[in-house]
Structure formats: structure tokens, C-alpha cells
Amino acid sequence: xxxxxxxxxxxxxxxxxxxxxxxxxxxxxxxxxxxxxxxxxxxxxxxxxxxxxxxxxxxxxxxxxxxxxxxxxxxxxxxxxxxxxxxxxxxxxxxxxxxxxxxxxxxxxxxxxxxxxxxxxxxxxxxxxxxxxxxxxxxxxxxxxxxxxxxxxxxxxxxxxxxxxxxxxxxxxxxxxxxxxxxxxxxxxxxxxxxxxxxxxxxxxxxxxxxxxxxxxxxxxxxxxxxxxxxxxxxxxxxxxxxxxxxxxxxxxxxxxxxxxxxxxxxxxxxxxxxxxxxxxxxxxxxxxxxxxxxxxxxxxxxxxxxxxxxx
Amino acid sequence: xxxxxxxxxxxxxxxxxxxxxxxxxxxxxxxxxxxxxxxxxxxxxxxxxxxxxxxxxxxxxxxxxxxxxxxxxxxxxxxxxxxxxxxxxxxxxxxxxxxxxxxxxxxxxxxxxxxxxxxxxxxxxxxxxxxxxxxxxxxxxxxxxxxxxxxxxxxxxxxxxxxxxxxxxxxxxxxxxxxxxxxxxxxxxxxxxxxxxxxxxxxxxxxxxxxxxxxxxxxxxxxxxxxxxxxxxxxxxxxxxxxxxxxxxxxx
Numbered sequence: 183x184x185x186x187x188x189x190x191x192x193x194x195x196x197x198x199x200x201x202x203x204x205x206x207x208x209x210x211x212x213x214x215x216x217x218x219x220x221x222x223x224x225x226x227x228x229x230x231x232x233x234x235x236x237x238x239x240x241x242x243x244x245x246x247x248x249x250x251x252x253x254x255x256x257x258x259x260x261x262x263x264x265x266x267x268x269x270x271x272x273x274x275x276x277x278x279x280x281x282x283x284x285x286x287x288x289x290x291x292x293x294x295x296x297x298x299x300x301x302x303x304x305x306x307x308x309x310x311x312x313x314x315x316x317x318x319x320x321x322x323x324x325x326x327x328x329x330x331x332x333x334x335x336x337x338x339x340x341x342x343x344x345x346x347x348x349x350x351x352x353x354x355x356x357x358x359x360x361x362x363x364x365x366x367x368x369x370x371x372x373x374x375x376x377x378x379x380x381x382x383x384x385x386x387x388x389x390x391x392x393x394x395x396x397x398x399x400x401x402x403x404x405x406x407x408x409x410x411x412x413x414x415x416x417x418x419x420x421x422x423x424x425x426x427x428x429x430x431x432x433x434x435x436x437x438x439x440x441x442x443x444x445x446x447x448x449x450x451x452x453x454x455x456x457x458x459x460x461x462x463x464x465x466x467x468x469x470x471x472x473x474x475x476x477x478x479x480x481x482x483x484x485x486x487x488x489x490x491x492x493x494x
Numbered sequence: 495x496x497x498x499x500x501x502x503x504x505x506x507x508x509x510x511x512x513x514x515x516x517x518x519x520x521x522x523x524x525x526x527x528x529x530x531x532x533x534x535x536x537x538x539x540x541x542x543x544x545x546x547x548x549x550x551x552x553x554x555x556x557x558x559x560x561x562x563x564x565x566x567x568x569x570x571x572x573x574x575x576x577x578x579x580x581x582x583x584x585x586x587x588x589x590x591x592x593x594x595x596x597x598x599x600x601x602x603x604x605x606x607x608x609x610x611x612x613x614x615x616x617x618x619x620x621x622x623x624x625x626x627x628x629x630x631x632x633x634x635x636x637x638x639x640x641x642x643x644x645x646x647x648x649x650x651x652x653x654x655x656x657x658x659x660x661x662x663x664x665x666x667x668x669x670x671x672x673x674x675x676x677x678x679x680x681x682x683x684x685x686x687x688x689x690x691x692x693x694x695x696x697x698x699x700x701x702x703x704x705x706x707x708x709x710x711x712x713x714x715x716x717x718x719x720x721x722x723x724x725x726x727x728x729x730x731x732x733x734x735x736x737x738x739x740x741x742x743x744x745x746x
Binding site: 228231232235238239240241242243244245246247248251252255258259261262265300350353354358360361466469470473474475476477478479480481483484487 | 513516517520521523524525526527528529530531532533536537539540543544546547550563564567568587588640641642644645646648649652733734736737738741744745746
């Protein structure tokens with residue numbers, strides 16, 4: 183079979199909604215796109231543990247502490263499934279992590295913003311996990327089988343994360359004026375970065391067309407961003423929080439909310455490493471890897487010793 | 495009434511052990527040597543928080559002053575916390591954290607097993623639920639002690655250093671005073687000597703398998719059970735209590 187025939191067959195399968203599995207033939211570019219996207223997603227889960235993990239020791243009561251621990255633990259679990267999904271494409275977890283540490287691989291820029299108050303934890307759950315769900319629900323039907331299956335499990339947990347975040351904000355917004363102000367401040371700081379999570383606008387997005395054709399992506403960045411805004415505005419109204427955008431208003435004709443242009447300069451600055459916490463986040467991951475090297479070496483040396491004893 | 499307050503103190507000591515160790519383990523989140531350990535350490539922390547909630551609820555009932563588990567966990571002064579010094583010790587490296595965990599798990603498991611027989615029904619029920627979790631914790635920490643001890647030269651040395659450092663805090667796990675004597679006389683709690691013997695059996699056998707040694711130095715530190723803590727405790731509580739102290743009388 184020629185390359186062109188293989189590609190034709192591959193596209194036919196995609197068009198007929200047949201999942202691509204690890205041992206199936208796939209174009210190199212499809213594989214690379216998936217490795218890039220899934221590893222970026224895995225890194226986001228793992229780096230995302232840092233801003234929230236930072237609040238575990240300071241959670242205001244035992245129930246919130248337990249919920250936050252459970253949430254961050256889920257994120258580590260998501261990281262694991264996703265690194266495993268990348269491994270089905272022939273790239274080891276070690277390699278994937280090295281690419282993160284060298285700066286070659288990216289993670290969601292949202293985690294380069296600091297979590298400054300307890301309200302940020304609720305807001306991250308509500309807006310950040312909410313935005314992630316918009317992306318991820320669509321990914322449950324992505325064309326690559328292992329990724330789609332990982333996403334089904336991840337989405338169930340993410341929707342719990344979003345609900346616990348919202349529920350925590352309900353408490354703040356019905357609490358004292360100080361608590362309400364804390365929630366509004368978090369909203370002011372996280373709204374725009376949350377909208378940026380959907381990536382560059384469709385006009386600027388380099389990977390979009392081919393990814394849609396291969397059904398890795400089902401919706402464009404702008405479509406998902408619009409769905410998120412439409413879903414979130416009424417939720418903010420229930421909380422009594424103001425969305426920091428004076429141009430936000432319902433457009434009867436479009437059947438959607440209109441909103442201001444994102445500050446793309448800020449977006450690209452953070453992507454390039456100039457966000458408030460880029461250096462700290464990456465440094466924390468590198469430190470964990472370096473300081474843990476002796477632990478991993480011990481585990482593998484021990485496993486070898488035991489294997490030798492068994493075979494002896 | 496006297497006995498009620500002895501039981502309150504006893505349960506409070508157990509609650510504080512769980513809470514303070516959970517607080518320490520929570521510090522690891524996102525910084526573990528491997529993702530699987532981030533999951534394991536947060537999971538153990540979560541179990542301990544769950545145990546602390548049940549134990550504080552029981553303590554609050556016994557006390558009968560209308561305090562709830564959060565008030566007990568968050569709104570006391572340092573001297574009122576009765577955890578052993580071992581659990582408040584800083585995480586150090588992974589070996590220090592895992593040896594601290596191992597010494598504690600090896601103590602908690604036989605304690606819970608024995609408390610399942612306690613005539614104090616709520617305490618027996620908490621023990622029955624927690625014993626399953628603690629069995630996993632001990633399995634996890636024991637396996638790491640063996641891996642580190644019998645892994646590389648470096649891991650062996652780090653594990654031995656952790657043992658040498660932490661050994662002085664282990665005796666306090668078996669601390670007894672008038673509170674314990676009163677409850678033991680009534681058959682409400684197990685004899686600490688029995689628990690200590692079981693602890694020693696576990697520790698001896700795991701350290702032997704790990705090719706690690708029990709220190710000759712028998713210096714003993716204690717004070718936690720009476721509310722005299724190490725310098726580390728104030729900082730730990732500053733984090734733990736931050737929100738409740740900075741924003742008093744609010745619900746979260």
C-alpha cells in the first residue's frame with residue numbers, strides 16, 4: 183500500500199467515526215499532534231497541582247481540606263492516565279517530562295497565575311475546571327481511542343471539581359461582605375486568564391484545521407470559548423458577582439453573549455514564559471524531579487535485586 | 495464525669511496525632527519524587543483527615559461543651575494540642591517522611607486493632623473503619639523502608655540517617671499517664687505495653703529486611719502529650735489556623 187493509500191484509509195476510518203488504536207497505522211503528523219496535545223494536557227494536570235496544593239495546609243476547615251486534597255489527588259491521577267496515553271504513542275513518561283522541564287513542552291498558562299486567597303481555590307474550581315470541561319467533554323469523542331477513554335473518566339471527576347468550586351463560592355458570596363469581596367477579587371483576576379485557556383483565536387490558531395479534519399478536535403477555540411461564556415454568565419449572576427468586562431452583553435441576534443477582545447499581548451507573554459509564576463512552577467517541578475532522583479534509583483535498584491534473587 | 499474527661503483527653507490525643515500528621519503530608523502535594531507518591535501521600539493525608547474528623551466529633555461529644563470538630567482542630571492554642579512530637583517533625587527528605595510514617599503506622603495499626611474491642615462503642619467503630627486504611631498505610635510505608643534500605647548506597651544511608659534522627663521521638667508513642675491508667679483500669683483502652691511489643695516486632699522485622707539498624711542511642715524525647723511541643727509546631731499551626739485566625743467567626 184502506498185503512503186497516499188494508507189492516508190486515505192486512515193481518513194476514511196476517521197470519517198466513519200472508528201477510533202484509532204495504538205497499533206493502527208497513523209500519519210506521523212497525527213501522532214506528533216497527539217503527543218503534543220496529550221502531553222500538554224498531562225503537564226497541565228501536574229503543574230496545576232501546585233497553585234491549589236499551596237492551599238492544602240491553609241484550608242479553612244477540615245471538610246474543605248479533605249475536598250481539596252481529594253481534588254488535587256484526582257489531578258495527579260489524571261496526569262498519570264494521560265502520561266500513559268502518551269506512552270501508547272511511543273513516547274515514554276520520562277521523555278515527556280524532560281520536554282516539560284526543558285521548556286519544549288507547554289502546559290496551560292492559567293497555572294502561571296498565582297492563587298492568592300482562599301477564594302481563588304473556589305474560583306479555580308469554578309472557572310478553570312469549568313473551562314477545562316468545555317474542552318474535555320468534546321475530547322471524549324476525539325478520534326484517538328486511549329485519549330478518548332481517558333477523557334471519559336477525567337470528565338466525571340472534573341465536573342465534581344467544578345461543582346465543589348462553585349459550592350465553595352456560594353458560601354463566600356452568601357457570607358460576610360469581606361468574603362464576598364474576596365470572591366469578587368478572585369473573579370476579577372481569573373476571568374480573563376480563564377477565557378485565554380481556550381487558546382488563540384481561530385484566525386491565529388496554527389493547528390486547528392488539520393486537527394478538526396482528523397477529529398482530534400471537534401470544535402474550534404472560539405466556539406468553545408463562546409460556549410463557556412454563555413454557560414458562565416448566568417452562574418455569575420446567581421452568585422451576584424460582576425464579570426470584569428463592560429462590553430459583556432446578550433446579543434439577541436446571535437443568541438450568544440458578546441464580550442471584549444482578549445488582551446492577546448498578555449496571552450502571548452505568559453505563553454512565552456513571562457507570566458507571574460512561570461519560573462516558580464517549572465522550578466518546583468524540576469526540583470521535585472531532581473530531589474526525587476535517588477528515590478526512583480533506589481526503587482529500580484531494589485526491583486533488580488529482587489528479580490535476581492527470584493531467578494537465582 | 496472524671497472518666498468522661500479522661501476519655502475526652504485520650505481521644506483528643508489520637509485526633510491531634512492524625513490531624514498534625516495529615517497536615518505534614520499535605521505539604522508534599524505536587525512535590526513528590528514520582529507522581530504515584532503524590533497520589534499515595536495525599537491519599538494517606540486524606541485518610542488521616544477523615545479519621546481526625548471522626549475522632550474530634552467523638553471528643554466534642556464527650557466534652558459536651560458544644561464545640562465541633564473544626565473548633566477543636568483549629569481554635570486551640572499550641573499547648574492545647576496533645577499530639578506526639580514525632581508527627582509534627584518536618585518532612586525532611588522522602589526518607590525522613592517515610593520513616594516517620596512507618597514508625598507511626600506500626601504504632602497505629604495495633605492500637606486500632608485493640609481499640610476495636612473497646613466497650614466505648616463509638617471509639618470501637620472508628621477503630622474498625624480506620625484499621626483497614628492503616629493496614630494500607632503500613633504496607634506502603636514498610637515497602638518503602640525496605641526499598642530504601644536495600645536499594646542503593648545513597649538510599650540506605652538516607653533511610654538510616656532518618657531512623658537515627660527519629661528514633662528519639664518513637665518512645666513517646668507509648669507515653670502513659672493518669673489518663674491512660676484510669677481508662678485501662680476500666681478496660682476501655684488496651685495496655686500500652688502490648689502495643690509497644692507489637693510495634694517493636696514490626697519495626698525489628700521490617701528494618702532487618704531492609705538491612706537497616708536500630709540505633710544504640712536510647713535518648714527519649716517527650717512532651718507532646720502534655721502540650722510541650724518542638725519549635726516546629728508554631729509554624730505548622732500558623733499555616734493550619736491562618737484562615738480561622740485572620741477571618742474569625744466566618745463559615746467556609
